[in-house]
Amino acid sequence: MTPKLFTLLLEAALSTLGISLVSIAIGFVIAMLLSAALLSGKSIYILPARLFISFFRGVPLLVQLLLIYTLLPVIGINVPGIVAAIVGLSLCTAAYQAENLRGGFASVPPGLIEAADVAGFTGAQTFIRIRAPIALRLTFPALVNEAIMILKSSSLVSVVGIIEITKMAQDLASSTYQPIPIFASAALIYFVINSAIALLGRYAERSLKGASA
Amino acid sequence: MSVPAIAIRKLVKRFGETTVLQDIDLEIPEGKVSCLIGPSGSGKSTLLRCLAFLEEATSGMITINGEALGFFEDANGRRERLPANQIRAVRTKTGMVFQQFNLWPHMTALGNVSEALKLVRKVPKAEAEERAMVQLRKVGLENRAGHYPSQLSGGQQQRVAIARALALEPKIMLFDEPTSALDPELTGEVLNVMRDLASEGMTMVVVTHEIGFAASVGQQISFLDHGRLLFSGPPAEIFAKPRHPRLEQFLDTYLDRGASMLA
Ligand SMILES: Nc1ncnc2c1ncn2[C@@H]1O[C@H](COP(=O)(O)OP(=O)(O)O)[C@@H](O)[C@H]1O
Ligand SMILES: [Mg+2]
Numbered sequence A: 001m002t003p004k005l006f007t008l009l010l011e012a013a014l015s016t017l018g019i020s021l022v023s024i025a026i027g028f029v030i031a032m033l034l035s036a037a038l039l040s041g042k043s044i045y046i047l048p049a050r051l052f053i054s055f056f057r058g059v060p061l062l063v064q065l066l067l068i069y070t071l072l073p074v075i076g077i078n079v080p081g082i083v084a085a086i087v088g089l090s091l092c093t094a095a096y097q098a099e100n101l102r103g104g105f106a107s108v109p110p111g112l113i114e115a116a117d118v119a120g121f122t123g124a125q126t127f128i129r130i131r132a133p134i135a136l137r138l139t140f141p142a143l144v145n146e147a148i149m150i151l152k153s154s155s156l157v158s159v160v161g162i163i164e165i166t167k168m169a170q171d172l173a174s175s176t177y178q179p180i181p182i183f184a185s186a187a188l189i190y191f192v193i194n195s196a197i198a199l200l201g202r203y204a205e206r207s208l209k210g211a212s213a
Numbered sequence B: 001m002s003v004p005a006i007a008i009r010k011l012v013k014r015f016g017e018t019t020v021l022q023d024i025d026l027e028i029p030e031g032k033v034s035c036l037i038g039p040s041g042s043g044k045s046t047l048l049r050c051l052a053f054l055e056e057a058t059s060g061m062i063t064i065n066g067e068a069l070g071f072f073e074d075a076n077g078r079r080e081r082l083p084a085n086q087i088r089a090v091r092t093k094t095g096m097v098f099q100q101f102n103l104w105p106h107m108t109a110l111g112n113v114s115e116a117l118k119l120v121r122k123v124p125k126a127e128a129e130e131r132a133m134v135q136l137r138k139v140g141l142e143n144r145a146g147h148y149p150s151q152l153s154g155g156q157q158q159r160v161a162i163a164r165a166l167a168l169e170p171k172i173m174l175f176d177e178p179t180s181a182l183d184p185e186l187t188g189e190v191l192n193v194m195r196d197l198a199s200e201g202m203t204m205v206v207v208t209h210e211i212g213f214a215a216s217v218g219q220q221i222s223f224l225d226h227g228r229l230l231f232s233g234p235p236a237e238i239f240a241k242p243r244h245p246r247l248e249q250f251l252d253t254y255l256d257r258g259a260s261m262l263a
Helices: A003-039 A043-058 A061-074 A081-106 A110-118 A123-160 A165-176 A179-210 B044-051 B084-091 B109-119 B125-138 B154-166 B184-199 B211-217 B235-239 B245-254 B257-262
Strands: B006-015 B018-028 B033-037 B059-064 B071-073 B079-081 B094-097 B172-176 B203-207 B220-225 B228-233
Touching: A003 A043, A003 A081, A003 A123, A003 A165, A003 A179, A043 A081, A061 A081, A061 A123, A081 A123, A110 A123, A110 B094, A110 B154, A123 A165, A123 A179, A123 B109, A165 A179, B006 B044, B018 B044, B018 B228, B033 B044, B033 B211, B044 B059, B044 B172, B044 B203, B059 B071, B094 B154, B109 B125, B109 B154, B125 B154, B154 B172, B154 B184, B184 B203, B184 B211, B211 B235, B220 B235, B220 B245, B228 B235, B228 B245
Parallel strands: B033 B203, B033 B220, B094 B172, B172 B203
Antiparallel strands: B006 B018, B006 B059, B071 B079, B220 B228
């Protein structure tokens, strides 16, 4: 296991990290939109949101990625692998994040929403300033968990041609005949990244707690 | 006679099959403190929530400073929902204080008081915070501006909630049992803030179990029982003997130190 090989793995780790973080962020925005739809009380928003969530939670991520990668060109949209990877991961994590947030939104005391209502907030203002921040605080640990899950699941994006840690490790293992040190290094890199996310998450959670009940 | 601050005409509120308010007719005089008393479950909160338009009445009409709230009902009982912007405009005349304070836990006291000014009234941040500080000073909490609700006592939280409502400069303040979630030793600071407000001539509608407060500060007392307004009048009249048996029974249950003088 030379430093050269380890550097290659680290470079691949940047792909993993970049794709995962971008997907989690995009997925978060979509999850909030899904939550708003679920809370709208209007079935034209609620039903599609429910369908979206069931679909992306019910179909394996691997199948989703392959579907996006092969389906989009057929309908005339040619996407690079990286876009397919980010779209696939984002939609998948959006469904899981929306499901996590659902419990948080349900736990926002109705009185806090009434207080916004009598103060003249519109529904959208109440969602953005009251409901969403409180639901996020209540479900923050689950969100950190989801970030870690996505980072691990991102190994699947190799099927759309992305060289991330796992794929790089496989390639290096077969070209160098040193599978054990290479896979051990890959495991170590995943472990370090995810420990850092867990630690940052706990730190963020504590500072959020300090700022609320 | 001038227009009453609030006029309630033949108000009915049902939840499904249950009638919670039955033919309520009541006028809330301007610049005075009106107290709403009655046993638990008699419909006091529901009536107040109708005035804040948190509940929509089933029939009947409410006017605030002569303007219809939510619905317009003509002499034939034909009812029409008013446009949203009109509802919004009439609602800005009232401010509401809840039993459970309902402060937003992720905002400081200053944030709670300034939020609607910034968001709804589009007041620039610096000015909104300045105006919020004026209200916090008024309730004696300027030195708690940076505290989160979880860092405040119940009495302080309720005073912040009062400041939050006052910041929007309502004409009428609605209070739903503002002290009943508080430890007894903390009710005084909230009642004092309310007394100050009353002495400034704020129109107030107060649902309360504090019979002492109602008797000393209230200028109109209304007694609600099983969704009906049994009577309404100045405290001297309401508490004068002989009393209606339902009121006598109610006073026996809720009599506190302040009301012992009435017994
Ligand atoms: N949202 C609701 N749905 C059904 N019943 C309700 C609702 N809110 C209040 N009620 C009923 O209306 C009655 C009056 O309640 P409320 O106005 O809270 O009384 P009070 O404030 O005088 O204690 C009670 O019987 C209560 O159970
Ligand atoms: Mg009540």
